[in-house]
Amino acid sequence: MSSPNRFGRLLRDPLIHFLLIGVAIYATYGLLDPTAENDDAATITVSQEEIQSINEQWTRLWNRPPTEEELASMLRKHVRTRILYKEALAMGLDRDDQVIERRLAQKVELLSRSLVVPEPPSDEILVAWYTENPDQFRAADTYTLSQVFLDPDRRGDSTGADAAAALGALQAMDRVPEDLSAYGDSGIVGSYYAGRDSTQLSKVFGSGFVNQLVTLEPRRWHGPVLSGYGVHLVYVHQVTKPEPPALADIRAQVEEAWMLEQVEQRSAAFIDELVERYDVVVEATEVPLTVPPVQAGE
Amino acid sequence: MKKITLKPAALSIAIAGAFATALPAGADSVGEPDRDSGQPNPLKNVYFGEQHLHTSNSPDAFVVGTRQTWEQAYEWGLGKEVTLSTSGEKIQKSTPYDFVAITDHAEYFGVMPSLIDKDSPLFQTPLAKKLRDPKANPSDPESAINQILRSLVTGTPMKEFVSPELQSSNWQRYVETANKYNDPGKFTTLLGYEWTSIPNGRNMHRNVFFRGDTGPVVPFTAFDSIYPEDLWTFLESQRSAGIENFAIPHNGNLSDGWMFSPYEFLGGPMDARYAARQQANEPLTEIIQTKGSSDTHPLFSPNDEFANFEIQQNMINVGQTGQMKYGYFRQALADGMALEDKLGTNPFKYGVAAGSDNHGGYSPNEEFNYHGSHGVLDDTPAKRLNPVQNASGTTNGVMGSAGVTAVWATENTRPAIFDAMKSKETYGTSGPLIKLRFFGGWKYKSGLVKDEDFVEEAYADGVPMGSDLTPQPGRAKAPTFAVWAMKDPESGNLDRVQIIKSFVNKWGLAGEKIYDVVWSDESTRQIDPDTGKVPPVGNTVDVKTATYSNDSIGANQLRAVWTDPDFDPMQRAAYYVRVLEIPTPRWTTYEAVRNNLPLLPNVAATIQERAWSSPIWYTPPQEKILEAKLKKLTGHTWGPASSGGDN
Numbered sequence: 001m002s003s004p005n006r007f008g009r010l011l012r013d014p015l016i017h018f019l020l021i022g023v024a025i026y027a028t029y030g031l032l033d034p035t036a037e038n039d040d041a042a043t044i045t046v047s048q049e050e051i052q053s054i055n056e057q058w059t060r061l062w063n064r065p066p067t068e069e070e071l072a073s074m075l076r077k078h079v080r081t082r083i084l085y086k087e088a089l090a091m092g093l094d095r096d097d098q099v100i101e102r103r104l105a106q107k108v109e110l111l112s113r114s115l116v117v118p119e120p121p122s123d124e125i126l127v128a129w130y131t132e133n134p135d136q137f138r139a140a141d142t143y144t145l146s147q148v149f150l151d152p153d154r155r156g157d158s159t160g161a162d163a164a165a166a167l168g169a170l171q172a173m174d175r176v177p178e179d180l181s182a183y184g185d186s187g188i189v190g191s192y193y194a195g196r197d198s199t200q201l202s203k204v205f206g207s208g209f210v211n212q213l214v215t216l217e218p219r220r221w222h223g224p225v226l227s228g229y230g231v232h233l234v235y236v237h238q239v240t241k242p243e244p245p246a247l248a249d250i251r252a253q254v255e256e257a258w259m260l261e262q263v264e265q266r267s268a269a270f271i272d273e274l275v276e277r278y279d280v281v282v283e284a285t286e287v288p289l290t291v292p293p294v295q296a297g298e
Numbered sequence: 299m300k301k302i303t304l305k306p307a308a309l310s311i312a313i314a315g316a317f318a319t320a321l322p323a324g325a326d327s328v329g330e331p332d333r334d335s336g337q338p339n340p341l342k343n344v345y346f347g348e349q350h351l352h353t354s355n356s357p358d359a360f361v362v363g364t365r366q367t368w369e370q371a372y373e374w375g376l377g378k379e380v381t382l383s384t385s386g387e388k389i390q391k392s393t394p395y396d397f398v399a400i401t402d403h404a405e406y407f408g409v410m411p412s413l414i415d416k417d418s419p420l421f422q423t424p425l426a427k428k429l430r431d432p433k434a435n436p437s438d439p440e441s442a443i444n445q446i447l448r449s450l451v452t453g454t455p456m457k458e459f460v461s462p463e464l465q466s467s468n469w470q471r472y473v474e475t476a477n478k479y480n481d482p483g484k485f486t487t488l489l490g491y492e493w494t495s496i497p498n499g500r501n502m503h504r505n506v507f508f509r510g511d512t513g514p515v516v517p518f519t520a521f522d523s524i525y526p527e528d529l530w531t532f533l534e535s536q537r538s539a540g541i542e543n544f545a546i547p548h549n550g551n552l553s554d555g556w557m558f559s560p561y562e563f564l565g566g567p568m569d570a571r572y573a574a575r576q577q578a579n580e581p582l583t584e585i586i587q588t589k590g591s592s593d594t595h596p597l598f599s600p601n602d603e604f605a606n607f608e609i610q611q612n613m614i615n616v617g618q619t620g621q622m623k624y625g626y627f628r629q630a631l632a633d634g635m636a637l638e639d640k641l642g643t644n645p646f647k648y649g650v651a652a653g654s655d656n657h658g659g660y661s662p663n664e665e666f667n668y669h670g671s672h673g674v675l676d677d678t679p680a681k682r683l684n685p686v687q688n689a690s691g692t693t694n695g696v697m698g699s700a701g702v703t704a705v706w707a708t709e710n711t712r713p714a715i716f717d718a719m720k721s722k723e724t725y726g727t728s729g730p731l732i733k734l735r736f737f738g739g740w741k742y743k744s745g746l747v748k749d750e751d752f753v754e755e756a757y758a759d760g761v762p763m764g765s766d767l768t769p770q771p772g773r774a775k776a777p778t779f780a781v782w783a784m785k786d787p788e789s790g791n792l793d794r795v796q797i798i799k800s801f802v803n804k805w806g807l808a809g810e811k812i813y814d815v816v817w818s819d820e821s822t823r824q825i826d827p828d829t830g831k832v833p834p835v836g837n838t839v840d841v842k843t844a845t846y847s848n849d850s851i852g853a854n855q856l857r858a859v860w861t862d863p864d865f866d867p868m869q870r871a872a873y874y875v876r877v878l879e880i881p882t883p884r885w886t887t888y889e890a891v892r893n894n895l896p897l898l899p900n901v902a903a904t905i906q907e908r909a910w911s912s913p914i915w916y917t918p919p920q921e922k923i924l925e926a927k928l929k930k931l932t933g934h935t936w937g938p939a940s941s942g943g944d945n
Contacts (some may be wrong), residue, residue, distance in 0.1 A: 058419070064463060070419075077422070153818075153853045188784065188854055190326045199377060199394055200334065203731075206787030207392050228787025229854050 044082050046075065054078065112270045118262040120255065127247060130254050134244035137254065140197040142240045143213065146176045147191060147225075148184035148233040155185075163224050163231040170221040176235050188229050195240065205229075328752055328857070329735045329782040338714070341753045342706040342723070345715060346731045347397030348375060348661040349488065349703045350505055350548065350587060350653030354383075355472070356402040356492075357450060359657035360410035361443040362673030366659020368472060371400050372479040372487060374660040382658065382669060384677035392664055392788055393731060395702075396710050399488035400476070401505045404519040405450055407491060408468030409459045423458055451496060455521040465516045477511055482711045489513045489712075493545070495524035500620065501552040502563075504529060504580070509542035509716040525563050527572070530579045544720050546651055548584035550592040550627065551610060554620030557583075557592075558630035558646055560637055573637060573645035582719060583648040585627055585726045585910050586701040587655040588671045593910060594628040594810075602812055603831070604878060604906065608698045608728065612691045631800040631913060632808030635870040639802065639923075649722025649764040649912035650874070652701025663700040663729040664788070665907070668885035671697045679893040683886060685900075695886045695898040702727045704734070704909070706762065722764025725875075727909040730789035735782040736763040736875045738914035740774035747782050747857035756780050763875075764912035769919060776865035777916060781815060782857040783877045789907060790879035791852020793818060793835040797860060800913070801871040812876075815860045818853035837881040839904040844883045844891035846904075852880040868918050868926060875911040882907060 054074050058066045066074065094100050121129070130137075148166055152159045166183040170176075177183075180191045189204060202210045209227035216222045216236050223233035247254060326333050333343045352359040353366050365383030374380045377394030381387070402408070412418035413426035420426055428434060429442035436443050449456055469491075476487040490507040504526070506517070518532035533543050550557035562572050585593050590610030599605040611619045624633070627648065634646030654661040654671070662668045670676040676694040683695055704725050707718035718724060725734050735753065739760020746752055760780070761767060767777055785792050794817035803809040814832040817823060823832055838847040856877070865871075881904040883891075890897045897903055929935055 057417075074419075151854060152849070153855065187328045196334070202393055203396075209787070228785065228789070228848070 044079055046079060050078070051075070109267070109271070112267040113263050115266065115270060118259055118266075121258055126251075126254060126258060129258050130244070130247050133257075136257065137250060138244045139242040140199070142195045142197050142242065143201065144194045144196075144237040144240070145192070145213070146180060146235045146237065147189070147193075148180050148223075149186075149189055149191075149229065150231040150233075151185035151188060152230045159231055160224070163233065167221060167223040167233050170233060170235070174221070176237070184233070189232075205232075327733070327784055327855075328747070328750075329733060329784060331751075331753055338708040340708065341757065342708055342718075343710075344704050344706055344733055345396035345486075345710050346702050346704050347395045347399070347486070347715075348653055348663070348700065349397075349399040349401070349490070349507070349546065349651055349719075350492075350584065350655045351398065351400050351659070351661050352402055352492075352655070352657045353400060353659040354411050355408040355468070356657065357406040357410050357446050358403065359659070359673060361446055362657060362675050363677070364658050364673040365411075368400055368475045369479075371659045371661075372398055372475075376479075376485060380660065382660070382677070384658065384674050385669070387669060389660065389667070389669055392667060393786075395485075395661070397486035397488060397705075397715055398661070399490045399505075399507060400472075401490045401492045402472070403450075403494045404491045404506075404517040405455070405494055405521055406446070406459050407465060407517060407519075408471060409464065410446075420459070425456065425458075450494065451499075453495075453497075453520055453524050460519070460521055462516050465519075469513070469515075469517055473511070473513060480511075480712060482709075484710065486710055486712050486715050488715060491517050493518065493520055493529055495520045495526070495529075497524055498554075500554040500556045501549040502526060502547070502556060503549060504545040504547050506533065506545050507543060507716065507719070509713055511712070512541070514541060527563065527575065530575045533579050534575075542716070542720075544582075545580050546582045546584060547580055548587060548592070548653070548655065549589055550583065550625045550630070551590045551595075551622075552612075552620065553625050555622060555624040557625055558627075558633060559624040560633060568637060568641065568645060570641040570643055573641045573643040576645040577643055577647050581647075581649055581722050582651040582724060582912075583627060583630075584653055584655075584701070585650045586652045586698065586728050588697050588700060589655060590696075590698065591728075592625065592627050594626050595622050597622060598626060598629055599810060602810075604876070604908075607905065607908070610692065610696055610698075618691065628798065628800055628810055629808045631872040631874075632802050632810070635800075635872065635915075636802045636806055636808070638870065638917075639806075644915075647915065649719075649724050650726045650910050651703040651719070651724055652726030652728070652910075653703060654700030656700060661700045662885075663702045663727075665699050665729055665882065665885045665905075666888050668699045668889070670694075679889045679895060683889055683893070683895045683898055685898060693898060693900060695901050699729050699885050702729060702731065704731075706735075722912045723762050725763060725909055725911040728905075728907045730786035730879065730907045730909075732786050732789075732792070732877055732879070732907075732909040733782075733784040734875060734877055734909050734911055735780070736911040736914065737761065737780045738765070738767050738777055738873065739780075740768070740771050740777060742778040742780045742859045744859045746780050746859050752780070752782070761914060763914060765914060767914060767916045770867060776862045777873075778859055778861045779815075779873060779914070780857075780859050781875050782855070783875075783909070784855045785853075785879070790846060790882040791818065791848045791854065792856050793852055793878040793880050793906060794832055795856045795858065796876045796878070797873055798876055799862065799864075799871055799873050801869050803869075811864065813860065813863075815875075816856045816858035818856065818880075819851055835878075835880050837904060839881050839883055839887075841883065841887055841897065841903045842891070844888045846880070846882050848880070868922060870918065871916045872913040873916070874913040875909075877909040879907040881905065 055065060055071065058070070058074065088094065148170070150159050150163045150166070155162050170183065193201065198210050198214065201213065206228045209225060209232065212225045213234065213236070216234060218236040218238055221233055221235050223231070225232045225234045330343060331341055332339050351371055353368055353371050354360050354364050355368065363384050370380045374391060375395040375398035377391045379388055379390040382389060409420065412420040413423070413429050415421060425442055425445065434441050438444065473489060476489055479485065480487040488507055490505055493504045493506055495502040502524070514536055518529060522528065529545065533545060536543055547557055560568050562568050583592070585591065586608060591608040594602065594605050595609060596605045611622065624630070630646040630648065634644040638644035654663065656662065657672050658670055660669070670682055675688070676682045676697070681694060685693060688694055704727065705715055705718040706723040707714040737756040737760045741759055742756065746755060749755060779797060781795055781797070783792055783795050795815045797813045797815050799811045799813070801809050814825065817832045818835060825832055836851045838851060839845070884902055884905045886898055886901050887903045889895070925935070
């Protein structure tokens with residue numbers, strides 16, 4: 001941490017931000033929360049806000065406000081919890097407790113995520129980001145294909161040879177003739193499917209066929225492609241990656257995704273920084289220590 | 299080869315001018331023209347789905363350790379990967395469903411997950427604490443689990459968990475989740491729940507379904523009443539308030555002979571009013587699910603060599619076989635017609651549905667993709683193949699994979715799928731997505747099923763599965779039936795198509811006759827003159843590797859027009875189709891091979907998966923019935939002499 005411009009660096013340090021914000025939260029809480037000053041040795045004060053919050057929580061879950069009896073019972077529980085909590089702290093029961101340790105660590109992590117609430121992005125930033133990350137907003141790829149089906153029910157042992165002959169003829173033509181009926185058998189599956197995604201196609205041909213289909217180079221005849229029905233010769237006219245919707249139509253959704261990414265990036269950077277500030281000593285020399293990257297939200 | 303013409307529907311979805319090549323002609327399968335044209339299809343498309351599934355919101359699923367959520371159940375149906383809460387296994391369907399109805403038990407609907415949710419007011423109830431107690435002994439009769447189960451089985455509610463507010467709030471959460479996943483045109487989530495009446499272990503369960511996007515304010519539960527008539531009253535009152543609905547009874551096989559009984563639930567022979575209410579409220583019944591087939595039992599169908607299929611007869615948690623008479627669909631068809639003769643209404647005019655009744659929050663219709671049905675009771679291969687008897691006096695391996703309901707609907711939306719189910723244009727399968735059309739009329743010509751316009755002509759000149767035949771025209775001697783079946787590309791080839799005729803014989807007894815209508819490998823298989831049956835298709839399954847081959851036996855597609863050779867115009871009859879696949883490995887065989895475990899001795903290593911259509915009914919004209927009755931009573935002919943003209 002030795003640097004010629006130590007003070008300047010400190011000002012940019014997220015950890016310092018964090019500590020300052022922590023102090024601020026603590027101070028504000030102390031000023032605003034009447035329970036804090038009154039919660040001395042033997043007084044518990046339940047504020048109007050707390051009652052309100054208990055009320056709201058109940059109503060959200062049960063679609064009605066609690067009855068007086070229910071509210072009283074909830075408040076009794078609440079007060080009891082507060083008292084026992086104070087007693088526990090006084091006895092030092094918060095130390096050496098894995099659950100509490102984890103919970104507090106979680107709180108810091110949550111805090112790190114609310115540390116810097118990103119400003120809503122400018123149009124420029126959002127457009128640029130959407131252009132780079134369109135995939136999560138895009139519908140599944142669709143395929144337009146023609147296919148010739150050779151039915152083993154009709155052709156029996158000659159199915160394979162017939163398929164090879166038909167494939168030869170089609171490949172020589174190198175296009176899709178207007179009428180494919182001369183090349184194969186009809187009545188099981190269609191010869192032309194426009195703009196279907198892999199789920200739709202697997203309901204027609206089975207997933208085995210679709211797994212092969214997605215690997216085929218477009219605008220060429222391929223075969224034999226097998227399905228549960230028999231042998232297919234396939235020509236993919238085109239694979240369409242549907243255009244992502246216009247930003248204007250899904251702006252709120254994109255903005256939310258952008259904000260989420262910002263928060264996650266900043267939180268991760270912050271936790272990385274914290275980790276860097278520590279010397280870690282592991283007292284078991286036998287165990288090779290590989291520190292996995294710490295991830296936000298873990 | 300058949301001529302292929304370019305259809306306007308295909309043109310409208312083609313991206314005109316997008317390619318240098320001319321647009322090739324496209325024809326769908328013969329039985330499913332104009333599918334995915336982007337418009338509601340008057341000739342209807344088939345949609346496959348699950349209509350019977352439980353999640354952690356069902357109390358019995360919860361107590362066996364299932365923690366799957368509604369969301370996860372829908373994601374599974376959509377073909378996304380989900381993680382099983384019990385085993386941690388990541389699982390995924392090979393072919394997604396078109397629709398899913400989650401049907402959690404109405405009793406304590408959505409309550410159990412609250413007992414382990416810190417934010418719930420139920421978290422601190424004594425039962426919740428007991429449930430979470432790590433030292434609790436589950437076999438203690440007073441354990442939380444046993445308390446919950448006992449309350450369900452005896453129909454005595456624990457008051458703190460059945461307040462209308464609680465029920466309503468849980469139901470609303472379900473409705474909101476279902477609405478979120480409902481994607482008209484692509485994926486339908488039907489609203490429904492299970493009414494769980496189980497007096498003395500007799501399965502009288504009904505699943506209840508709603509057409510709209512809200513359903514009732516509060517579900518009617520078996521705590522409210524265990525009598526089917528009270529459920530019907532609830533359904534009727536909902537309908538008069540504009541909330542369309544129907545119910546599907548299931549597991550007649552485990553009802554101890556109560557499900558299709560000619561007696562009313564509270565005793566005494568069924569009267570006309572009861573029969574009419576049953577018919578109006580219950581259009582479909584489940585022909586198969588995890589807990590067995592309810593088509594028929596080998597005892598009742600001794601001449602049906604395929605009747606011994608996924609039979610389960612030990613009543614749930616009772617460990618004994620119940621009465622089997624009045625428990626099965628095929629005999630119920632005939633019994634219903636006999637009752638119609640007396641009462642004027644057929645109470646058992648059931649179309650066909652199928653499902654899983656899985657209590658693990660996913661629906662395993664793919665035989666090769668089965669991961670258990672009942673939470674931690676069968677969440678590992680070793681437990682599933684355990685030869686030791688369970689609480690129902692049978693083994694976990696007897697459980698079947700999921701059945702599937704197929705519906706013929708104009709489009710994949712809630713109203714369209716609901717309407718198709720209510721009108722019975724449905725069929726059930728033992729799992730595979732077999733496609734099946736079945737029409738009945740009086741003048742189908744023999745080549746109809748090979749016509750390009752087969753479906754259009756079949757609708758124009760007759761009725762689809764689930765309907766009544768139109769009156770017999772004077773010139774027609776017997777009804778004709780058109781049937782088309784196509785295999786699931788991920789499953790076995792088709793062996794044969796049969797038409798099963800259920801009728802009331804002249805002594806008033808249920809009769810059945812099975813006709814092989816069309817079959818594969820016709821050059822090597824002919825009807826045996828001694829038995830009148832088509833010989834078995836053969837078996838390519840290698841049980842040591844759990845593999846089979848479609849190369850040498852079976853067919854992609856089977857289709858035929860069939861005329862009833864034994865038609866008696868004075869006899870009521872119901873005709874339904876059974877399509878059989880070639881033998882393939884049962885799930886137990888796949889599991890045994892994958893995990894190097896022995897096969898179970900009490901289940902078949904290979905099965906012939908199948909589809910069953912809803913029936914088409916024939917009813918003799920009223921005046922002819924009356925004539926016959928009068929003649930029987932008085933010994934001579936009454937009324938206008940039978941002219942043989944159109945009636």
